[in-house]
Amino acid sequence: PENLDVFAAGLPRLVKALPEMRYIGASFLYRGDDRARINRLDALARAHGLRILATNDVLYHARHRRPLQDVMVAIREGVIVPKAGYLLAANAERHLKSPEAMLRLFADWPHAIAETRRLADRITFRLTDLAYEYPHEIVPEGRSPMEELARLTWEGAARRYPQGVPEGVTKTIEKEFALISAKKIARYFLTIYDIVRFAREEAEPPILCQGRGSAANSAVCFCLGITSVDPAVHNLLFERFLSEERDEPPDIDVDFEHERREEVIQYMYGKYGRHRAGLCATVIHYRPRSAIREVGKAMGL
Numbered sequence: 001p002e003n004l005d006v007f008a009a010g011l012p013r014l015v016k017a018l019p020e021m022r023y024i025g026a027s028f029l030y031r032g033d034d035r036a037r038i039n040r041l042d043a044l045a046r047a048h049g050l051r052i053l054a055t056n057d058v059l060y061h062a063r064h065r066r067p068l069q070d071v072m073v074a075i076r077e078g079v080i081v082p083k084a085g086y087l088l089a090a091n092a093e094r095h096l097k098s099p100e101a102m103l104r105l106f107a108d109w110p111h112a113i114a115e116t117r118r119l120a121d122r123i124t125f126r127l128t129d130l131a132y133e134y135p136h137e138i139v140p141e142g143r144s145p146m147e148e149l150a151r152l153t154w155e156g157a158a159r160r161y162p163q164g165v166p167e168g169v170t171k172t173i174e175k176e177f178a179l180i181s182a183k184k185i186a187r188y189f190l191t192i193y194d195i196v197r198f199a200r201e202e203a204e205p206p207i208l209c210q211g212r213g214s215a216a217n218s219a220v221c222f223c224l225g226i227t228s229v230d231p232a233v234h235n236l237l238f239e240r241f242l243s244e245e246r247d248e249p250p251d252i253d254v255d256f257e258h259e260r261r262e263e264v265i266q267y268m269y270g271k272y273g274r275h276r277a278g279l280c281a282t283v284i285h286y287r288p289r290s291a292i293r294e295v296g297k298a299m300g301l
Helices: 004-017 034-047 063-077 099-105 110-122 145-160 167-183 186-202 213-217 219-224 258-272 288-298
Strands: 023-027 051-055 209-212 253-256
Touching: 004 034, 023 034, 023 110, 034 051, 051 110, 063 288, 145 167, 145 186, 145 219, 167 186, 167 219, 186 209, 186 219, 186 253, 186 258, 209 213, 213 219, 253 258
Parallel strands: 023 051
Antiparallel strands: 209 253
């Protein structure tokens, strides 16, 4: 925390609001007040049943990347680097330090090092642990996800083609079923169907929504009512949507009228729980031309 007085005043409220909170991070920032600041953080932690962790408030992996950090600050603040002044860090210490360096910096607080080590040892997550897990709520008792998907798809096909499902569409649906079953993603389709069904059938008045993108290549999505592009009329390439070569589920993008999007979000929270549903955002990154332009501005060019 930058202002310890403000932090100390707000800490009781923070501890009450976050009963699972266990730690306060402490960093050695070479500002001249490090020893007094860490001692006070240690005392605050003890007073509230917490412990301090030895951290480094890292902003870049190596010391030589500090100039880039200065440029990023200037871009964020809308100023040029020469005039950024106190907006910039006072030194280049916000980099990843070796265990030996951290032991030296926190020699007077060995319990902070020990606590950090214990916390690190508890973290066993690996990126390879990530896997898609789909809701079970959308599958009725006594049916498998694939059976339920097939039932809804054929019912939808009968509505889409009241004169009879064309042979070509039937073959396409069966082909899609085989791939969906092999990849075990039937519940994914059922989840999207459930959200669209809510918008069109339960919301009052119905919420306008429309599937788009590569999902329009799917006959199953068309029969479920997620998309509106008829595969019997258009020569669509299903592999653009889902193929054996892809090791991830397909993208099914659905647009909802923006004035009522919150109703859909609250439905998802209510049905699946806030601990299992959440909002996510895309993170943009600079391409060469925009990077050159923004850095040029930050350098006053």
